Amino acid sequence: MPLPTALIDTLSAVLGDGWRTDLDSRTAHASDDSRRQQLPAAVALPQTRQQVQALVRACRAHGVPLVARGAGTGTTGAAVPVDGSIAVSFARMNRILDVRTADRCAVVEPGVLNGALQAALAPHGLFWPPDPSSADSCTVGGNLATNAGGPRAVKYGATRDNVLGLVAVTGTGDLIRAGGAYTKASAGYDLTRLLIGSEGTLALIVEATLKLAPRPQAQATVRAFYRDATCAAAAVSRLMAQPAVPAVLEFMDGRSLGLLRRHGIDLPEAGALLLIDAEGSDETLPDALAAFGHAAEGDGLLDLDVATDGAARERLWAARRALSPALRSIAPGKINEDVVVPVSRIPDLVAGVEALADAYALTIVVFGHAGNGNLHVNLLYHPDDADETARAHAALPRVFELALALGGTLSGEHGIGLSKRDFMARAYDPATLAAMHAIKQAFDPDGILNPGKLLPPLQTKC
Amino acid sequence: MPLPTALIDTLSAVLGDGWRTDLDSRTAHASDDSRRQQLPAAVALPQTRQQVQALVRACRAHGVPLVARGAGTGTTGAAVPVDGSIAVSFARMNRILDVRTADRCAVVEPGVLNGALQAALAPHGLFWPPDPSSADSCTVGGNLATNAGGPRAVKYGATRDNVLGLVAVTGTGDLIRAGGAYTKASAGYDLTRLLIGSEGTLALIVEATLKLAPRPQAQATVRAFYRDATCAAAAVSRLMAQPAVPAVLEFMDGRSLGLLRRHGIDLPEAGALLLIDAEGSDETLPDALAAFGHAAEGDGLLDLDVATDGAARERLWAARRALSPALRSIAPGKINEDVVVPVSRIPDLVAGVEALADAYALTIVVFGHAGNGNLHVNLLYHPDDADETARAHAALPRVFELALALGGTLSGEHGIGLSKRDFMARAYDPATLAAMHAIKQAFDPDGILNPGKLLPPLQTKC
Structure with a gap:
């Protein structure tokens, strides 16, 4: 399914050389570690949150889906493009914006590699707890999308327990801000933790304030x-x-x-x-x-x-x-x-x-x-x-x-994506899945953000 | 504003002696520690989740608001009834259903007092970390509603960090189940943490699985x-x-x-x-x-x-x-x-x-x-x-x-309720508040759960 010409014109103007439609670029962004594969119609490599907003708004106007991705190390197909979609890579939004040692937090863009972040934090005697086995090659944005864990989660929790705030672009192109450089809040709904683990289906995260821990001696x-x-x-x-x-x-x-x-x-x-x-x-x-x-x-x-x-x-x-x-x-x-x-x-x-x-x-x-x-x-x-x-x-x-x-659940750290999506109806009753669908609808009313992932099709009530 | 007769008939049949319209009962459920006061039209004291579902469905059919409350120790007016509403007290749903020592969790109803829970856990060498100053008199349900904290939060986190799962009734009367007796999950949206701190505006919590910690020697x-x-x-x-x-x-x-x-x-x-x-x-x-x-x-x-x-x-x-x-x-x-x-x-x-x-x-x-x-x-x-x-x-x-x-927020542990509601527009930009309103709409499409609390009226876009 080819992209509308008007959309291509808009996005090549917005993104400049961050807009790719060549086969090599599309092939490089077609799969993840699930070994599923689907060529995207194009690849977007935004450098600013304003570009992300413009991208979402343009795609919404044309009904074209967007599939966000980090480094493609996920195992569930969550980052595999859907047919006719634009793959959104955050590889160019990979800066560590601030390391606030006195507040034990770091402000980062989603494309930074987990391993690169840890290396930057080490001289400060700090680290960010999530430690998936792919730490050297996966991005923080991917960790946020999947609520990634690792062995250290038993003491420090998984990604959801180690993020203080997010800035994200919803399916309407609006920029929302949740949380900040503080560890305790009772001021409205917890959007931060709602977006973590949502696999790019609710919003595109453009900045995260990460909770850091002191390195043990x-x-x-x-x-x-x-x-x-x-x-x-x-x-x-x-x-x-x-x-x-x-x-x-x-x-x-x-x-x-x-x-x-x-x-x-x-x-x-x-x-x-x-x-x-x-x-x-x-x-x-x-x-x-x-x-x-x-x-x-x-x-x-x-x-x-x-x-x-x-x-x-x-x-x-x-x-x-x-x-x-x-x-x-x-x-x-x-x-x-x-x-x-x-x-x-x-x-x-x-x-x-x-x-x-x-x-x-x-x-x-x-x-x-x-x-x-x-x-x-x-x-x-x-x-x-x-x-x-x-x-x-x-x-x-x-x-x-x-x-x-046994009273457990489908996934602890990999997420649902495509590979476990159809088992969600066994893990949750219809009313709970309906609540998740309603949240999806609230953030992404036109269903352009990673459609078909994480949630099985809505069962209508009899 | 008197309640419709048909609703009164339905609810007295559903709730039996858990349905009160006398002035003493209404007066006893009219305020919280904010010293705000508003008589409810009636008081409901459900004993089962099925009664809670029937209550919500009946109120939805008649457009009558419901204001959930624990022990009324909150300081923001979140538990103060709105005009013409039914106050829902969880005083009769106060059982500790299970203490799973090997899984370090307890399954409780919302009406149990924080202090009573701690006393029941002590013989097991365990405690539940949230320790508001009102611990002896406040309920776990109130702690969940406000994301209550206390001094121990610096080490253990606040309520949101110490809950593994919830069962709740949404504004449509549907029963949803999130999380369980496990400490790590990446399987769908985090409804548990979304409901914690939502001050009864999204759903009525009827059961919680609480994360416990070992008592220090x-x-x-x-x-x-x-x-x-x-x-x-x-x-x-x-x-x-x-x-x-x-x-x-x-x-x-x-x-x-x-x-x-x-x-x-x-x-x-x-x-x-x-x-x-x-x-x-x-x-x-x-x-x-x-x-x-x-x-x-x-x-x-x-x-x-x-x-x-x-x-x-x-x-x-x-x-x-x-x-x-x-x-x-x-x-x-x-x-x-x-x-x-x-x-x-x-x-x-x-x-x-x-x-x-x-x-x-x-x-x-x-x-x-x-x-x-x-x-x-x-x-x-x-x-x-x-x-x-x-x-x-x-x-x-x-x-x-x-x-x-200074980069902070309005409240760390008391919540927003009525007293800080109108400051929310200074803490969040319109797009973020709009996302919170959209979530409210998703869980409570007719706006019958604690209306007018936590969120300021929606600003429509120009």
Whole structure:
């Protein structure tokens, strides 16, 4: 579907060389890490919020959809263009506008890379907590769009917990401002947190005030092996029930460990692994380590190691870091989900996934952010094996059903996008989805912002 | 304005003895702590969510407004009925439905008292962080409606940061469910945080899943006097810049201290006071205290005391606790605001308020939650003195203008209600207010939920 000529004229005037219709540019902005692909009709690379406003207004006038994107590292298709849309890249809006150390916040444009931001903050002794595995290549804007998390979320929260304010352009082209350089407010509806995690369906974020945290002086790691997931999950509950919160609390199930052993990684026979990071000052770290060690002890503990220096910590973390490459080499096809369950239901999730693996004759591994009950369920398959591929895709809905039946939800940090959109009707009842649709309508009355993502089509009432 | 007979018949059938039209009941639900007053046409005391749904649907059919209330301890008029409305009290929906210790959450009805909840959680070694000064008498539902805070918010956040999920009835009578017994989610719009702080204008909350924290083993207090507010504010920035977060970080300005001294409280001559609570285990507390003491030291520090046992801590806190009674006895009239500024701007706020006190010939004291930049500005006056009363009310808009000019906002924990509603247009630009109105319209299309509160009338575009 070609763009209207009048729109092309307007936007090339507004955006100058930030307006691209060549095939190379369109191809470079056609996909994300979901491996879905759709060429946009054009690519817009605005440099100012005024350009973003003009872009939205012009597209609204012509009914042309806009799909915002960061670096395209998302896994759900949220940033994949829809047919006939303009891909909006924030690559040129990547400035760090201010680092306010006394107010522990930074004001940034959405295109700045997470890793570049962390590097700029390090000399100030500060960091921004969200730490997705793609931190070196993903943008803050993408983190905002997906409510990105990472291992540190157990202590610091995910993106939504680490943003103080936003400036954004709604689907009408209006600029709205929410929050600011302060940590507490009861002054109207919380638009900041509403926009975070909305995947570009409500507004295009053009500036964010990010809440920063002081870098810890010292870190240490505890690695504990357990007989089974139930024993490890009980330890997770004990760890989360004491006042000192782990900085990181990661879980790997027995199938992940077995797979790594068969891959030549030196690991004991065990049913589950916990990796617990402690952080603090040189004075407080020993106490935190002692508290975590004590909480990790209990029924089913097989082995416990502690590391306080960098190299030793790296050795304890080696198995976790080896997992993703090992999974890739074992099976080139992988459905990587990130369901959430209440912490107390982790054993049920692991047992349920094991039952699904047996029923569907698949290798499925479970690992991830145990302190948040946010576990990556990876269904492995060979894309050349049509039957195995079909079984993996048939098992996927059962994984979601399992997480929901355990009182959990579809995603902890990846978001919904296209890949989980049609499962939203299982996660929410029609009235709740209708409320979300009404919010969408309030911000984007003509439905031009990332249409068809996140929300399934509205069910009309009988 | 009398209620339609058909509505009365319907609601007395739905609510039974939870339907009251007698004058005593109406009078008992006519005001809040703002001292505003408006008799409701009737009082509804539902016991189930189904009754709440039936109530909303019936009122919607007749265009009759509903004003939800907790215990009426709010200070902004948010819970004061509007003319011809039904006051909805949640006093009979006050059950603690579940305490899930392994998942560190509690599921409650909105009418439970904050203090009663804390008492029920104590045997589990857990607490719910929001700690408004009215904790013994206010309800969790009221805390949710206003995004209530308190001193602990500097470490734990306010209400919005301590709720995992909600069940609520919208202005159409539909029941919506958001979140659950998990701490991380990226699965659709964040309805939970949108409803928190919305002051009953979007939906009536009928159930909440609250995030709990483990009770600290040990606590200690540091009290530090400074030459002036600038030196104290610099210490606040130092305290907030180090990894160990104070559990409480309270500020009192020189006028507060002078007033207490004149009231017979034994205090040194000083321009500002900080009270810093540390918490942790018996092992970690000394390190935290040392870190806080170190950060408190600096230019302008006059005196520093540390207390680790209960009685000694109580002595350090005595001045803070004596302040509100002292204020009442000095001046029976008091406008108690709770503006927020970036932490770095606390000295400017204090200096600006001092200038206003001089300009308007008023006693104005500043104290409160320094770690969040959330300071109570109290304008004192004698209601019998018409001129002083007028000066106090004339100075109030200047206080808000000052906070906004410093990059802050109108309220940190009290909310907007009626008393600050008309200042919202100074805090937000028309497009942002229009977005809030559009959300209101999405949840409450007929405008029957607490109409006229929080949002000023919509400005139509020229």
